[in-house]
Amino acid sequence: MTRAERVSENLNRALQELFAADDRVWLLGEDVADPYGGAFKVTRGLSTAYPDRVLSTPLSENGITGVAGGLALCGDTVIVEIMFGDFVGLAFDPILNLLTKSVSMYGERVPMRVVVRCPVGGGRGYGATHSQSVQKHFIGIPHLALFELSPLHDAADVLAAALRRGEPAMLFEDKILYTRRRYVDGRVDDRFAVEMRGADRNWARVHDPAADTAPTIVIAPGGVADRAIAAARDAAGRGRAVEVLVPARLYPVDVDGLRGVLDGAAGVIVAEESTAGGTWGGEVAARLHAEAWPLLRRPVELVSSADRVIPSAPHLERAVLLGADTILERIMRVPAGGPAAPRAAGVDPPPAGSRPAGTAEPGVPVRVPTLNPTDESYLLLEWLAPAGATVGVGEPIAAVETAKAIEELAATHAGVLRHDVAAGADCVPGGVIGRVLPVGAAPAPTAPPPELPSPPEPSPPPELPPGPAPELPPGPAPELPPGPAPEPPPGPAAAARPPVASPAGRPLSPAQRRVAEVVATSHREIPAAFTVVRVDVTAALGYARRTAEETGADVGLTELVIAAVAALHDRFPDLYATLTGDGRVRDAAQPAVGLTVDVGTGLFLPVIRDAAKLDLGDLADTVVALRMRALRNRLGEDDMAGMNFLVALNDTPGVTHARPIIPPGVTCALSVPDVHREVVLDADGGLRERTTADLGLAYDHRLVNGARAGAYLAALADALRR
Incomplete structure (x- = not known):
């Protein structure tokens, strides 16, 4: 597959080609000249190649665009860069009254080849005046065309189309795309x-x-x-x-x-x-x-x-x-199109041509599909639509939690939803948890919640004789006899009282239960050993900062470690292998690096299968995307399948040493703790400060010995020092 350019690289190449083909092309903008090369580095290299035609201008969007209009009236082609699209409002007057009107107000058509480039959009935390999408403010101006760059279009084609019109154009560029790679070879992914x-x-x-x-x-x-x-x-x-x-x-x-x-x-x-x-x-x-x-x-x-x-x-x-x-x-x-909409997880359509008759159950059963073949049962986490609600085709109706993820079940038939199993109850693959009834049918009462043991009822308080309440004698309050405290009478104060914990204790949450099962299995089945090495990551953190500035991606030590782990697969295949049930060792064809993600709702282990093929910017984007999917409960089974090495983040501030759990089916888990600073002696006896991280490798001692683990950590440390 063709290695795709980043969007910013593609745009830079298009500008280079435009300048090479036409010696009457100008580029005007703030800080567009080298070495800065524009706020988002799109114009890098242009001023070095064409110093007389790439001009860094004063901070005046109105003035820059006015000069561009003058050059265009003389027959030249001008690319204007507005540093942030939010500031193009300052150029509204020359765009409206000079660039566009000059096309036709002189009695003959005058070509005005000007493209005003505007970085727009949010997603980078730049705030109210640096994050807007201002496209809508320029719609409907005669002789002004609006274009927008995307990962699916070649910037050279877009610029050519804009200039071919002989009219002013604005090219909007979403800032979040600059570091993204384009889609090439006619594919977005395996599906699209x-x-x-x-x-x-x-x-x-x-x-x-x-x-x-x-x-x-x-x-x-x-x-x-x-x-x-x-x-x-x-x-x-x-x-x-x-x-x-x-x-x-x-x-x-x-x-x-x-x-x-x-x-x-x-x-x-x-x-x-x-x-x-x-x-x-x-x-x-x-x-x-x-x-x-x-x-x-x-x-x-x-x-x-x-x-x-x-x-x-x-x-x-x-x-x-x-x-x-x-x-x-x-x-x-939107109602699904076509007479036979695709089947969604969780709802079985009735057999073709059949209708409920006699005592047969009406409607369509809502079944739990097989989501994770290793689970014998799941948890019906919640109903996403209430009982009696009218649901449409494809509407999410229930959330089921497996041992790895939360999956939504959706309806493929419209109708009235009935709950047959209450939220919080266990359900089995293939089991019916509800039905979608024909519209107009009355759903049965909602399934009762799972029964909990009832606390013993307190004895009724003794009745007081009629008459005024007896006064208490002065002095300290009388002591209550031993035994349970009397219940207060019902009322607002009682309603506000926090519930008293049951003597039997509170149950583990589903997420805690899942973690507990993995930990118990790991301790029971895997004879784990553990080795720690202190690594100087000063240079690595500096490299991460530079990469983040160049790509706009959130690159840090985590991404550097994942990249190094993926790169070491070929040298240490035994650390990525799996021990099968019959005592055989199965090697992994490529690294599939799992990452611990804790977003407060449970511990998730999403997997990056192509880490060895990603550069640091793309890898950082992938890590952020997985964390966001976890935060929004959007991680599916596929996101967490196939791991053969785990990177366990234990980077809470102050944590310098942590021993990770090795998940079943994995041979090694690498702990990445918080970094800390220390002062060391140089070879010449001088003092210097460095930043270090104590990287710890937990490994299955059946497949990896201590010497091999030490060699792996040494190679990892060497990769991070470069």
Whole structure:
């Protein structure tokens, strides 16, 4: 498979090619010259190659754009970089009154080849004035075209399409994409393929070639495309067909390029990161309703970020910006297309042609599918739709917890939901936990909750004789006789009282129970040994900081360790092997590195199977994505299968030494504690400070001896010192 460029590299190459092909191309912007190369390093190398035509300008967006207009009037081509798209409002006047009007206000058409590049979007914690998506503010200006870069389009094609018009254009670039790699070879992943459609290859169509039902169409530009694809992937796991259409040109809207895919679609959703109100999605919907209404089964739906100022705190920013989960929720609300929607986990359709009759149970049974073949039973964690609710096809209705993950069960038949098993109860693969009844049928009463032992009822208090209450004598309060304290009378104070712990103790939570089982099995079956080595990570942390600055990814010691562990697989295959039940050793073809993730709701062990093939930026993005999936309870069984080496993070501040548990089926677990500083003597007797980490390797002594473990840790330490 072709090694894909990062989006920033692709854009830089497109600019290099443009300058090489035309000696009347200019680049203007703040700090675009080397060695800085622009705020996001997109223009790196251009000023060195073309020093007379790449100019770093004063901090005046209005002035930069005005100069660009003058050069364009003289017949030159100009690329303007606005450092942050939020600041393009300062250039609104020259864009509206000079660049665009100059095309036609002189009695003849005047080519105005100007492209205003605008880094936009949130997701980086830059706050209210550096995170906006301002595309919607420039829609509808005559002679102004709007484009947006995506991982599915080649930047050279997009720039060529913009300049070919002979009119000013704005190119929006989602900042979060700069470090992402492009999709190439016509594939997004093993499920989704990509094809280009429309004039100038404007539309990228992401689709599942194996899908055989009418899809829901999600139109999503730029950085939202990845979120829409993630939502489509989750929806496919629930039996829904979804196609994602990604435009390079936002305005004017290319309706002709959509006609071939709209016909028969279950519905159309436009997703964008701009805040709600007066959006680009509204323009798309208006054009589709006017020009393609016969192809639509239902009105176009819009989904965008909240109508709020964007905060800088990451958790608040996530609450405002459009995420994949919001797109997924909107997808699942669209009725599935086609007479035979794909089957989703958790609901068995009735046999073809059959109808409930006589005493047969009405509706469709909600069965628990086989989610984890090693579990004999699961926990019905919660019902996601209440009993008696009308549910639609594909709507999540229940959450089931296995030994590894939480899986959602979705409905493929619309109707009224009945609960037959209460939340908190155990359920078995293939078991029926409820039914989806025909609309209008009255569901049976909700299943009662699991029974708990009732505390003994207290003896009734003695009755007082009629008359006024007796007064207590002065002095200290009388002591109560031994025995249980009397119950207070019912009322607000009693209702506010915290529950008293049962004498039998509280049960372990499902997550704690799962961890307890793994720990018990590990101690019972694996004769573990443990070796620790102190590693100087000063240089490694410096390298991580530089890589983070260059890529924009969150690179730290964790990512460096995972990369080193993956790289050592070929030299130490026995540390990644598995001991089978019959005493044979099975080697791993490639490293599959597990990572401990504790987000407060339990300990998860997601697996990075391609760590050896990822550079540090992509590896860091993968780690962040897995942590976010764990935080949102989105980790599935597939995310945690196939591990052959565990990296256990014990990096709570102050922890310098920790012995990890070796999960069953794994030979080694590497502990990564918190780093600490120490002062050491140099070879010449001088003092210097260094940062160290005590990396500990727990290993199955049946497969690995102490010398081999020590050699592995030495090789790991050497890799981190480079």
